[in-house]
Amino acid sequence: MSTTPDAQTTADRAAAADAVGAAIETDGLCKRFGERAAIDGVSLKVPRGVAFGFLGPNGAGKTTLIRMLLGLTRPSAGSMRLLGHALPGERALALARVGAIVEEPRFHMHLSGSENLRIVAAARGPEVRERIAPALERVGLAERADDKVKSYSLGMRQRLGVARCLLADPLLLILDEPTNGLDPGGMQEFRQMIRAMVEQEGRTVFISSHLLDEVEKVCDAAAIVDRGKVVSEGAIAELAGGDGVARELIVGVQDEALALSVLRASELVRAVSPSDDGLRVVLAGGAETTAALNASLVHAGVGVTRLEPVRVSLEDRFLEITSRLADVPEGEAAPR
Amino acid sequence: MNATVAAQMTGADFLKLRKRRGTVIWSLVLVTLPLIAFFIVRAVQHSSNPVEHPPAGGLDGYHDALRIVALFFGPLAAILIGVEGGTGDASAGVLRDLIATGRSRLALFATRVPAALALSWLVVGVSYGLLLVGTYAFASGAPTPGAALVFNGLGFSLLATGVICAIAVGFSSLLASRAAALTALIGWHLVASPVLVSISSLGTSRKLILSQAIAQFSPVHLGDRGSAVSMSHASAEIVMLVWIAVFVALGAWRMRTMDA
Numbered sequence: 001m002s003t004t005p006d007a008q009t010t011a012d013r014a015a016a017a018d019a020v021g022a023a024i025e026t027d028g029l030c031k032r033f034g035e036r037a038a039i040d041g042v043s044l045k046v047p048r049g050v051a052f053g054f055l056g057p058n059g060a061g062k063t064t065l066i067r068m069l070l071g072l073t074r075p076s077a078g079s080m081r082l083l084g085h086a087l088p089g090e091r092a093l094a095l096a097r098v099g100a101i102v103e104e105p106r107f108h109m110h111l112s113g114s115e116n117l118r119i120v121a122a123a124r125g126p127e128v129r130e131r132i133a134p135a136l137e138r139v140g141l142a143e144r145a146d147d148k149v150k151s152y153s154l155g156m157r158q159r160l161g162v163a164r165c166l167l168a169d170p171l172l173l174i175l176d177e178p179t180n181g182l183d184p185g186g187m188q189e190f191r192q193m194i195r196a197m198v199e200q201e202g203r204t205v206f207i208s209s210h211l212l213d214e215v216e217k218v219c220d221a222a223a224i225v226d227r228g229k230v231v232s233e234g235a236i237a238e239l240a241g242g243d244g245v246a247r248e249l250i251v252g253v254q255d256e257a258l259a260l261s262v263l264r265a266s267e268l269v270r271a272v273s274p275s276d277d278g279l280r281v282v283l284a285g286g287a288e289t290t291a292a293l294n295a296s297l298v299h300a301g302v303g304v305t306r307l308e309p310v311r312v313s314l315e316d317r318f319l320e321i322t323s324r325l326a327d328v329p330e331g332e333a334a335p336r
Numbered sequence: 337m338n339a340t341v342a343a344q345m346t347g348a349d350f351l352k353l354r355k356r357r358g359t360v361i362w363s364l365v366l367v368t369l370p371l372i373a374f375f376i377v378r379a380v381q382h383s384s385n386p387v388e389h390p391p392a393g394g395l396d397g398y399h400d401a402l403r404i405v406a407l408f409f410g411p412l413a414a415i416l417i418g419v420e421g422g423t424g425d426a427s428a429g430v431l432r433d434l435i436a437t438g439r440s441r442l443a444l445f446a447t448r449v450p451a452a453l454a455l456s457w458l459v460v461g462v463s464y465g466l467l468l469v470g471t472y473a474f475a476s477g478a479p480t481p482g483a484a485l486v487f488n489g490l491g492f493s494l495l496a497t498g499v500i501c502a503i504a505v506g507f508s509s510l511l512a513s514r515a516a517a518l519t520a521l522i523g524w525h526l527v528a529s530p531v532l533v534s535i536s537s538l539g540t541s542r543k544l545i546l547s548q549a550i551a552q553f554s555p556v557h558l559g560d561r562g563s564a565v566s567m568s569h570a571s572a573e574i575v576m577l578v579w580i581a582v583f584v585a586l587g588a589w590r591m592r593t594m595d596a
Contacts, residue, residue, distance in 0.1 A: 067432075067596075070432070070435070070436040071435060071436070072432050072435055073595040073596070092439070092440070093438070094438065095436060095437060095438030096438050098436070100436045102433070102436070105433075106428060106432075106433070107428065107430060108430060110356055110357065111352065111355055115351060115355070116430075118348060118351065119348040119352065119430075119434075120434065120437060121344075122341070122344040122345045122347065122348035123345055123348070123434050123439040124437050124438075124439070125341060126340050126341065126344060129344075164433065168437070
């Protein structure tokens with residue numbers, strides 16, 4: 001039987017290695033089911049201390065990647081590291097400080113919440129049992145700890161799943177579609193908990209989701225995945241702004257005809273068209289162009305009443321990327 | 337995995353099993369109800385015609401009751417418990433969460449066996465206690481088993497149910513399906529194995545049948561239906577160990593290689 005280093009030894013060795021390396025690092029990771037590639041050469045680096053979104057439509061390969069990271073299924077090719085530890089070689093060390101919820105959290109329904117945590121605590125090591133009560137307290141289930149899980153609502157099971165993650169005192173939490181089935185109140189509560197874990201406790205949270213709004217609200221950075229490939233990666237603001245995607249402004253003016261003629265002649269402007277809100281201007285340059293554009297209008301005698309950037313949401317970017325990808329012929333590289 | 341963790345994990349597996357109320361109740365029903373019925377029917381027969389029907393208890397009653405517990409209903413209870421132990425995590429969907437702790441899959445498998453054995457033996461122990469009560473309460477002056485036989489009978493009951501239970505854990509882990517494992521194991525125990533034993537043309541090859549190997553350790557005479565072939569204790573031990581090793585190894589292999 002292979003052994004898992006136990007108790008303090010595991011924690012100490014994990015902590016030593018945890019000081020270096022990204023939270024998650026994959027290189028050329030592939031998972032094939034016959035001819036179909038569920039994950040196709042994914043190279044990903046998730047820095048520490050952030051909430052990182054792994055965003056993609058259903059069937060994009062999000063859960064498959066998570067299952068490989070947790071040793072639930074073997075990769076067909078490529079390498080991966082968690083908290084600086086290579087997988088699968090140092091699996092026990094790598095997972096010692098990782099908490100995870102894969103798909104919906106599942107439990108032994110005939111046992112209570114606290115008994116379910118006892119089972120996982122037994123597998124993690126003798127010192128972990130002391131963390132059961134604080135974990136239940138943290139997720140607000142202390143009063144229902146002795147009730148059978150079959151009497152729990154879906155939201156309570158989600159929270160119990162988080163409590164189970166906390167038993168590892170995790171440096172890294174991997175959450176697969178964590179807000180599935182939660183009501184708006186539950187989702188907000190969940191978001192607050194995730195942000196607190198990142199900002200106050202310095203943990204790294206990796207969230208897989210197809211809910212763009214969720215990722216945009218919770219995460220600092222994200223990778224967009226489609227058909228098993230990472231097609232874009234970066235900070236949320238960068239992703240929403242896009243690389244090479246034109247910036248747009250709504251410009252309110254007193255003399256629309258004069259403004260149109262000035263803007264159409266300007267090198268700062270890629271395109272301009274009237275809209276209900278004012279003139280919709282696509283800038284040729286970055287955000288710094290806005291000031292120059294304003295100056296050129298004022299210089300031409302056009303009164304400017306409004307200059308408002310059009311906010312590009314992650315959803316716009318996501319749809320743009322995934323729809324663009326759908327047009328890429330088989331075998332061609334997707335844009336990054 | 338050190339001894340403390342192994343003990344904790346076995347305790348956790350035992351907790352899962354003992355709290356599975358349906359399995360525990362059915363196991364107890366299987367090992368107690370037939371025994372109670374046996375003693376009641378024999379006691380009624382004896383009281384109505386003491387000349388033709390011996391006392392329900394005593395040495396005769398003990399022999400028959402031991403067959404019921406060790407060779408028939410005890411193994412059935414062991415199958416129920418072993419299959420629950422082998423498939424409980426997977427059917428509840430928590431196997432992936434246990435694997436994601438970083439604990440080795442083999443360790444997770446290995447602790448299932450002692451936990452299932454512990455519950456099986458607890459259930460069989462209750463049944464054996466009932467057997468002794470019936471044996472002495474309904475003796476009606478007939479000779480009763482001595483301490484050595486009582487001790488050997490308990491050992492035989494634990495051996496018979498323990499072997500079946502370990503095989504059930506391994507086999508059900510291999511199939512990863514409670515229904516399929518229960519059907520196959522109960523079918524083997526109730527139908528296939530007795531049929532094969534009764535085919536005399538199979539000759540000494542029937543020594544390879546598990547029930548025949550187990551029967552060699554019975555402290556009481558089992559008759560042709562219980563023990564159709566004879567073999568040395570060493571041979572019987574080898575046959576039992578091979579059965580256990582094959583199915584436990586297959587269960588461990590499946591646990592190690594399956595996608596969770």
